Amino acid sequence: ARRLVRRGAATEAAAATDAAPSGPSGLKTILDAKVDMNDIVSLCKRRGFVYPSSEIYSGFAGFFDYGPLGVELRNNIKKAWWADMVQRRDDVVGLDSSIIASPKIWEASGHLAGFSDPMVDCRESKQRFRADQLFYAKVSDAAGTHVGYVSLLEGADMEAVARKAAKSLLKKAGVGGEPTVSALKDYTEADPSEFDLIPSPATGVPGSLTPPRDFNLMFQTSVGAMTDASSVAYLRPETAQGIFTNFKNVVSSSRVKVPFGIAQIGKAFRNEITPRNFIFRSREFEQMEIEYFIRPTDVESEWRDIHAGWVETRLQWHIGIGINPELLSIEHHKDDKLAHYARACSDIMFKFPFGVSELEGCAHRGAYDLTQHADASGKSMEYADEELKIKYVPHVIEPSVGVDRCFLAVLCSAYAEDVVNGEARTLLRFHPRVAPIKAAVFPLVKNNQQIMDKATELYKKLQRRHNVAFDAAGNIGRRYRRMDEAGTPFCITVDFDTLDEASPHFNTVTLRERDSTEQRRISVDEVVGFVTDACE
Numbered sequence: 001a002r003r004l005v006r007r008g009a010a011t012e013a014a015a016a017t018d019a020a021p022s023g024p025s026g027l028k029t030i031l032d033a034k035v036d037m038n039d040i041v042s043l044c045k046r047r048g049f050v051y052p053s054s055e056i057y058s059g060f061a062g063f064f065d066y067g068p069l070g071v072e073l074r075n076n077i078k079k080a081w082w083a084d085m086v087q088r089r090d091d092v093v094g095l096d097s098s099i100i101a102s103p104k105i106w107e108a109s110g111h112l113a114g115f116s117d118p119m120v121d122c123r124e125s126k127q128r129f130r131a132d133q134l135f136y137a138k139v140s141d142a143a144g145t146h147v148g149y150v151s152l153l154e155g156a157d158m159e160a161v162a163r164k165a166a167k168s169l170l171k172k173a174g175v176g177g178e179p180t181v182s183a184l185k186d187y188t189e190a191d192p193s194e195f196d197l198i199p200s201p202a203t204g205v206p207g208s209l210t211p212p213r214d215f216n217l218m219f220q221t222s223v224g225a226m227t228d229a230s231s232v233a234y235l236r237p238e239t240a241q242g243i244f245t246n247f248k249n250v251v252s253s254s255r256v257k258v259p260f261g262i263a264q265i266g267k268a269f270r271n272e273i274t275p276r277n278f279i280f281r282s283r284e285f286e287q288m289e290i291e292y293f294i295r296p297t298d299v300e301s302e303w304r305d306i307h308a309g310w311v312e313t314r315l316q317w318h319i320g321i322g323i324n325p326e327l328l329s330i331e332h333h334k335d336d337k338l339a340h341y342a343r344a345c346s347d348i349m350f351k352f353p354f355g356v357s358e359l360e361g362c363a364h365r366g367a368y369d370l371t372q373h374a375d376a377s378g379k380s381m382e383y384a385d386e387e388l389k390i391k392y393v394p395h396v397i398e399p400s401v402g403v404d405r406c407f408l409a410v411l412c413s414a415y416a417e418d419v420v421n422g423e424a425r426t427l428l429r430f431h432p433r434v435a436p437i438k439a440a441v442f443p444l445v446k447n448n449q450q451i452m453d454k455a456t457e458l459y460k461k462l463q464r465r466h467n468v469a470f471d472a473a474g475n476i477g478r479r480y481r482r483m484d485e486a487g488t489p490f491c492i493t494v495d496f497d498t499l500d501e502a503s504p505h506f507n508t509v510t511l512r513e514r515d516s517t518e519q520r521r522i523s524v525d526e527v528v529g530f531v532t533d534a535c536e
Contacts, residue, residue, distance in 0.1 A: 024418040024425070024517055030353065031326065033417050037353045040412060041278055043426075047486055049073065049411065050279060062275030062283035069486055070407075072436035072467055077406055078265055080321055080433055081288045085263055092261040092290060093254055097242025099267060100223065100233050108376035109241050109369065111218060111234075118188050119215040119273050125202040129153065130273045131187040131212035136198045139166040142177035149194070150181070151201045151209075156355035158184055188212050217270040219283075235269035240398065242266075243291045244369040247381060258383055258394055259306070261292035265403070277354050279404040286403035293394035295385070296367060303343065303364060307397055311346045311362045314399050318348065318359070318406075322431030323413045327351045328359075341368035343395075350409045359409050360401035367393040410434060414487060420517055428487030429515055432534040437488040438466040439531050442479055444495040446472040454524075455494040458509070461528055466535065480512065489514050489534065492527060 044050040048067035054060040066074055086092050106112045118131035133154040139147045150165040152158060159181075166179035187209070190198060196207040219235040236242065243262045250262055265288050275282050294306055311330065319325050333345040343364040350359040370381040370393050382391040414428040432438060439462055443455035452472070462468040469488065471479045476493065483491055491512040497505035508521040511530070522530060 024420050024515075027416060027418040029324065030412050030415045031324075031351075033415070035353055035415060037278055040353060040408075040415070043415070043485075044070070044278075044411070062272055064279050064282060064404075069436040073410070073430070073434060073487075074403060074407055076434040076436070077321065077410065078286075078288065078403060081317070081401075082263070082265065084317055084320075085261075085288075085290060089261075091256075091259060092263050092292075093250060093256060095243055095246060095250065095262050095264045096266065097239065097246060097264065099236055099269075100221070101236065101242065101245070103233055104376060105241050105245060105373070106218065106234055106237075108372045109244075110372070111237060111241075112216075115218060115237055116214040116216045117273055118212040120187055120212050121210045122200040122202045122208055123210065124200060124205050124208045127200075127202045128273055129187075129201070133274070134187040134201060134209075135162075135184045136187060136190065136194075137162050137166070137184050138182040139169050140180040140182075141170060141175045142180070144180065147173055147175060147179070149198045149206065151187075151199050153201050154186075154355075156353070158355075215271075215273055217272065219269045219271055236266075237270050238268050239264045239266045239287045239289050240291060240369070240400070243289070244373055247293070247370060248379070251383060257387075258385060259292065259294045261290045263288075263290045265289075277352070277357075279408055280352065280354075280357065282404060287400060288403055288406075289398065289400040292397040292399070293383070294397060295388075296392055296395045303395065303397075307344050307346070307362065307364050310397050310399050311348070314360055314362060314401070315348055318409070320431075321410065321434050322429070323350070323409055327409075327413055329356065331358075339363075341366050348401075350405075350412075352408065352412060359405055360399065362397070362399045365396045365398050367395050369396065370394065425481065425484060427484035427514060430487035430489065432489045432531075433536065435487050435489050435535075436467065437469050437483070437486055438462075438535055439490040439492055440469040440471055440479070440483045440488050442470075442476060442491060442493045443472050444476070444493055450499055451494055451496070454498060458492065458494065458524060458527060462531060465528065465532060480517075484514055487514075490531060498524070 047069055049070035051065045051067055052059045053063035053065050086094050120129050120131045120134060134151060135154060135158060136149055136151045139150055141147055148169050150162055150169055152161050152165065155161070162181050162184060163179070166181045170179050192211065195209065195211055198209060199206045200208045218237055221233055221235060222231040223233045224231045243264055250256065265286065267284065267286050269284055272281055272283050292310065294303065297303055315328065315330065318328060327350055329349045331347045331349050338345055343366055345361060345363040347358045348360040349356050374381040374393070381393050383394050384391050410430070411428070414430045416427050416429050418425050441455050441459040441462065443451045446452060456470070459468060459470045469483070471482065480491055493510040493512070495510060497503040498507065498509055500506055505521050507524050509524055509527065510519050511522045512519045
C-alpha cells in the first residue's frame with residue numbers, strides 16, 4: 001500500500017489541486033442570470049435532456065423526445081408524485097386507463113362539442129395564432145388623438161413590448177411625443193368593427209387577421225378494419241375522464257370511502273393551434289391528475305377548506321422537490337372566469353423565462369362529470385354513504401399538473417451560474433430526489449488497477465439502487481464540471497488514501513457536494529446509505 005502511495009504521489013498532488021476549490025462565489029439563479037428560453041433549449045439538447053422530435057427530418061412541431069438525462073428526470077418527477085400523492089396517503093388509490101376509449105365518453109363530457117380554442121389566421125403571412133394569446137391595444141398621441149393599434153403575442157413584459165411598438169407607430173405616423181397605450185386585451189375581446197384596424201403581429205399590416213373561430217383540439221383516429229363513421233375514435237385530450245368512468249369500479253373493488261381520491265399518470269394529446277415555449281405547450285404531453293371525491297355540501301366554508309388544503313398540499317410538494325418558492329405564486333380565478341360547472345379554481349403559477357404561466361391547476365368541478373356520464377350511459381354514479389345512510393353523487397376536487405411543465409419548472413429553477421476558482425460554472429441545482437444522476441464515482445487516476453477496481457466495486461454497489469455515473473476521463477476538475485452541468489448532487493472519488501492501510505483515511509472516499517463544492521471524507525461502507533437517505 002505504501003509503494004502505491006509513493007508511486008502515485010505526483011499524480012495525486014496534481015489532481016488534488018483541481019479537487020480542492022475555494023468555494024463558489026457570485027451565485028446567479030434564473031432570477032438573476034440573463035437567461036432566456038434559447039439558453040434552456042440549448043442546454044437541454046447539449047446535455048441530453050430534450051431533443052426535437054424527428055430532427056433528422058427537420059423536426060415535427062409540437063412534439064419532443066426525452067434523452068438519457070431527460071427520461072431519468074422525468075421518471076423521477078413521476079415517481080416522487082406517485083409516492084407522495086398515492087403510496088404515502090391512505091385516501092388515494094391509483095388507476096391507469098386506456099388512451100383510446102369509446103367516443104361516447106367524449107360526447108358525454110362535452111369534448112366533442114366544446115373542446116376547442118379560438119383560432120385566427122394572418123392572410124398575409126399564412127401564420128395561425130390562438131386568438132386568446134394574441135393581444136392588442138389602442139394607441140393615442142400626447143394630445144389624446146387616436147393613432148392606431150398595436151398587436152403582440154403573449155409573452156414576458158408585454159406592456160414594455162406594446163409601448164415600444166406604440167412609439168414606432170407614432171414615429172411612422174410622423175407624430176412626436178410619448179404615446180398613450182390602452183390596456184391590453186386579447187383578440188377574442190375585440191369588437192368586430194376593430195378587426196380591420198388591428199395589425200397582424202407577423203406583418204404589422206392592419207386588417208390582415210381573420211375573425212376568431214373555434215378549432216377542435218381532439219386528435220381523431222380509426223379503430224378496426226373499416227374506415228368510416230363507425231370506426232372514429234379519439235386520442236384522449238385529458239386523463240380525467242378515464243377516472244370518472246371507472247369511479248364505480250374503484251368503489252366496488254377497493255375499500256375506499258368518501259372522501260377519497262383516484263390518481264393517474266398518463267399521456268394526453270391535443271392538436272394545439274400554436275405549440276410554443278418548448279415543452280410548455282406541446283401536442284403530446286403527460287398529466288399527473290387526482291380526482292378527489294368529497295361529500296356534496298352547500299356550506300361554502302366546508303368545500304373551500306378542502307380545496308384550499310389541496311392547493312397548499314400541491315404548492316408544498318413543488319417546493320419539496322426543489323422548486324424555488326420565489327418562482328411560485330397562486331392565482332385564484334374570479335367567478336366570472338370559471339368554467340360553467342366549476343365552483344372554484346386556483347392555479348399554481350411559475351415564473352418561466354417567457355413569463356409567469358400556469359404550472360398546475362386545482363379545480364372544484366362539482367358533480368358535473370359524474371352526472372354527465374350517468375345521464376349518457378344510464379348507469380348510476382351514486383355513492384352509498386354508510387355513515388350518513390344516504391346516497392349521493394360526490395363532488396370532485398381536481399389537482400392536475402403536466403409532467404412536462406413540471407419538468408420545465410424544475411429545470412428552470414435548478415439552473416444556476418457561479419464562479420469557482422476564478423472559472424465560470426453552469427450547474428443544475430436539482431434536489432437529489434429528482435436528479436437524473438444521483439452520484440458519480442471517480443477513480444482518482446485510471447492507470448492504477450487497484451484504484452480502478454475499488455471505484456468499480458463502489459459504483460456497482462450504488463448502481464443496484466440508483467442511477468449513477470462512472471467517469472475516469474480527464475482531471476478531477478473537468479469531471480466535476482461535467483457532473484455539475486448534469487445536476488449530479490454528489491461526486492465520490494476513490495484515491496490512494498482509500499487503499500493505504502497506513503493512512504488515517506484508509507477505506508474512505510472523498511465526497512464532494514455539488515452546490516457548495518465542499519469536500520469531506522466518508523467511509524466506503526457509508527456511501528450507499530448516505531446517497532439513499534439524501535434521495536428520499
